[in-house]
Amino acid sequence: MKEEYTIGKLAKESGVTVETVRFYEQKGLINQPSPKSGYRKYPYDDVIKIRFVKRAKELGFTLNEAKELLQLRVKSDAKCGQVKLKAEQKLEDVDKKIKDLNKIKRSLKSLIQTCSNNESSTSECPILESFEKDKK
Amino acid sequence: MKEEYTIGKLAKESGVTVETVRFYEQKGLINQPSPKSGYRKYPYDDVIKIRFVKRAKELGFTLNEAKELLQLRVKSDAKCGQVKLKAEQKLEDVDKKIKDLNKIKRSLKSLIQTCSNNESSTSECPILESFEKDKK
DNA sequence: CTTTACTCCGTTGTGTACTACAGGGTTTAT
DNA sequence: ATAAACCCTGTAGTACACAACGGAGTAAAG
Numbered sequence: 001m002k003e004e005y006t007i008g009k010l011a012k013e014s015g016v017t018v019e020t021v022r023f024y025e026q027k028g029l030i031n032q033p034s035p036k037s038g039y040r041k042y043p044y045d046d047v048i049k050i051r052f053v054k055r056a057k058e059l060g061f062t063l064n065e066a067k068e069l070l071q072l073r074v075k076s077d078a079k080c081g082q083v084k085l086k087a088e089q090k091l092e093d094v095d096k097k098i099k100d101l102n103k104i105k106r107s108l109k110s111l112i113q114t115c116s117n118n119e120s121s122t123s124e125c126p127i128l129e130s131f132e133k134d135k136k
Numbered sequence: 137m138k139e140e141y142t143i144g145k146l147a148k149e150s151g152v153t154v155e156t157v158r159f160y161e162q163k164g165l166i167n168q169p170s171p172k173s174g175y176r177k178y179p180y181d182d183v184i185k186i187r188f189v190k191r192a193k194e195l196g197f198t199l200n201e202a203k204e205l206l207q208l209r210v211k212s213d214a215k216c217g218q219v220k221l222k223a224e225q226k227l228e229d230v231d232k233k234i235k236d237l238n239k240i241k242r243s244l245k246s247l248i249q250t251c252s253n254n255e256s257s258t259s260e261c262p263i264l265e266s267f268e269k270d271k272k
Numbered sequence: 273c274t275t276t277a278c279t280c281c282g283t284t285g286t287g288t289a290c291t292a293c294a295g296g297g298t299t300t301a302t
Numbered sequence: 303a304t305a306a307a308c309c310c311t312g313t314a315g316t317a318c319a320c321a322a323c324g325g326a327g328t329a330a331a332g
Contacts, residue, residue, distance in 0.1 A: 060196035084251035091244045115220035
């Protein structure tokens, strides 16, 4: 866990490509370290940031949303109220996602169960109704 | 809840545009009802399918993955073993997503808490470490 | 001190998921 | 029965998130 990373090492360490790092830099997900000696040096923090972004994307957040999530830390000085508000909104999103994923999970479990008791009478998987129960 | 939908009504009812419906049709997410009388008619089932796809996407599944999830129902005749396997894989995915979302959730909650006790000493939000704890 | 590996910047290409016409035909309402 | 609203097929364009490449400079290893 050194403190200085070249772009290549950063990329490898965080599980993305060099191009992705540069892309994220452009988009402001990590801040550009001005190339002091020709090459840029990145702190270890950026490894963690990029890993976070990677996973956030897999969870259905866009790059911009991931950026917002990242920005929630640090800025808690003057605009604590704003940060709190944003955090609360994100929390709602996250909660809804968890709920819906649990619905899908239950459906999948039930499907696996039905498949195991191989009575298989054109067993309808309830996955389609995942988001229909308790609706309206 | 009628049984026959024109593409426009289907789109409206499922919260997407007409173009999106056609796009999903092309991609095989819903099956093309041959335009018997010049216009196509869709069953109510397609409303539910499209709503499902929509939400699945927000949960980080691709269109193809959503398609796979949809295909898990129905086909449980001969290849029950295959379906079960696929369902089990999806279940793992879903479980991992839920776990990670819970980590983010805890981070957000803690951030909100810190913000509420307005001691705000450059309070570092732990969201960045969401996926770093218990790693390696 | 030269070779090899890595980096720089900029431009272009790729895959996914739509979105917007264009130029028609069909249905429905008045 | 005709105008408005809706549908058809097909093609082209857009936004996001990278990936690949070209041509040149820099760093590190032997």
